[in-house]
Amino acid sequence: MTEAPAFEQISMTEEHRFPCESCGSDLRFEPGTDLLSCDHCGNQQQIEHSAGFRGQAVRELDFRRAIKEGLSEFDMAEIQTVTCTNCGAHNEFDADTHAAECPFCATPIVTGTGVERQIKPRGLLPFHLSEKEARQQMTDWLGRLWFAPSGLKAYARKGRKMSGVYVPYWTYDAQTQSDYTGQRGTVYYETRRVSVVVNGRRQMRTRQVPKIRWKNVRGRVARFFDDVLVLASQSLPKKYTDGLAPWDLSSMQPYRPEYLAGFRAEGYTVTLEDGYAEAAEHMNRMIERDVRFDIGGDRQQIDHISTDVGTLTFKHVLLPVWVAAYKYQGKTYRFVVNGRTGNVQGERPFSKWKIIFAILFGLIVAAIFGYMVAHGQNNGTFPNGNFNLEWLD
Known part of the structure; x- marks a missing residue:
């Protein structure tokens, strides 16, 4: 050897x-x-x-x-x-x-x-x-x-x-x-008359309905x-x-x-x-x-x-x-x-503490906003759901 x-x-x-x-x-x-x-x-x-x-x-x-x-x-x-x-x-x-x-x-x-x-x-x-x-x-x-x-x-x-x-x-x-066999699909449209209800009345309308024509290919x-x-x-x-x-x-x-x-x-x-x-x-x-x-x-x-x-x-x-x-x-x-x-x-x-802090912060912000909305409605400063910006002065 x-x-x-x-x-x-x-x-x-x-x-x-x-x-x-x-x-x-x-x-x-x-x-x-x-x-x-x-x-x-x-x-x-x-x-x-x-x-x-x-x-x-x-x-x-x-x-x-x-x-x-x-x-x-x-x-x-x-x-x-x-x-x-x-x-x-x-x-x-x-x-x-x-x-x-x-x-x-x-x-x-x-x-x-x-x-x-x-x-x-x-x-x-x-x-x-x-x-x-x-x-x-x-x-x-x-x-x-x-x-x-x-x-x-x-x-x-x-x-x-x-x-x-x-x-x-x-x-x-x-x-x-690679040799293959399959089918090629070509989309075409047929016009059809369909019955629809318009303002409570039945009417005949024409619509284009999609169809697929398949052809064998290799x-x-x-x-x-x-x-x-x-x-x-x-x-x-x-x-x-x-x-x-x-x-x-x-x-x-x-x-x-x-x-x-x-x-x-x-x-x-x-x-x-x-x-x-x-x-x-x-x-x-x-x-x-x-x-x-x-x-x-x-x-x-x-x-x-x-x-x-x-x-x-x-x-x-x-x-x-x-x-x-x-x-x-x-x-x-x-x-x-x-x-x-x-x-x-x-x-x-x-970080679970960062997530907890973010959740608490979001709850506090939501609570403050809710309080402001409620307080503004009680004092008539939010007519029609719109903010009255005069109170910011």
């Missing part, structure tokens, strides 16, 4: 560590730049790219071949992941980390020594926002929420730092061709789906991750471990097959829309659609998310910030 090259045996967590040339400390990626920075001595190193790296396309993998035959060693990697018992996140940690907090829910977790084989990421979007910028986006978002607890706002503003996490996604490309539509994005993690509610869209996938870069230096990466928990099942649902909705457009007319009925999927490829990609989990008054609040655009999503906190 031929021995695999040595670099294939290096785990992804080990690949994420880059020593400083000056002091030997671990470097971290500086968001929004192509630099690795050392927090210990301040040294900065340029991330070296090969010629044409910026315009290099992210390589796709054949879906059917991956399912039937599996992937080569080059496309697989061993990662050390720890599953959070609270939210189910698959967190990656360095080999020398033995205890930490889950960045998604703030639950203490103890790391193990087990490793897991997963498909390597083919591309990523590097972080563009720094932790400070992401925190400001989050506190601004909290500040715009009605009835949010002031204590939580202050805690989020001054509390511990947010965690930068690369969240796993699948993307799918598919060339589709046809074919084709569509190429490019980068249908599916979340490959179950650690965050889908409504939050969906709310982080849109992602500038056109800026996707080939995977470089330097961009993960100083950040965490989550292993995928949604399998390649399950991810495609979700992508197929999205594709089917788009195909149905195409069919309705192709049928035309005023109304459409679809009897049957048969779709042939030709070339089908996929890739595992990492997208940057700043994550915060704050425990406030016995409850954990989670917030996520798009590491590229600053879009914020999170659990909506409410």
